[in-house]
Amino acid sequence: YNTLLKTTIDDIITHSLLPRVLHISGDENIIADVLSRFKFDLLHSLVPNISISSFQPPHSVLGATKK
Numbered sequence: 001y002n003t004l005l006k007t008t009i010d011d012i013i014t015h016s017l018l019p020r021v022l023h024i025s026g027d028e029n030i031i032a033d034v035l036s037r038f039k040f041d042l043l044h045s046l047v048p049n050i051s052i053s054s055f056q057p058p059h060s061v062l063g064a065t066k067k
Contacts, residue, residue, distance in 0.1 A: 004057070 012019060025057030034043045043050060 011017065024032070031043070031046065034046065042051065043052075
């Protein structure tokens, strides 16, 4: 099991959380839809001052093992 998953589950149990996943259609969630389709020109026209940065989680958090 990876550290991120274990930490998340620990927090859910500790704080008695009931997480829910809901689908919101692209028509109702335009920014997320544009981001998921990598339409950055359109995104910048919708949100001119937006800043997009890449993120790579550490391998240990993803469950990778050392060889």
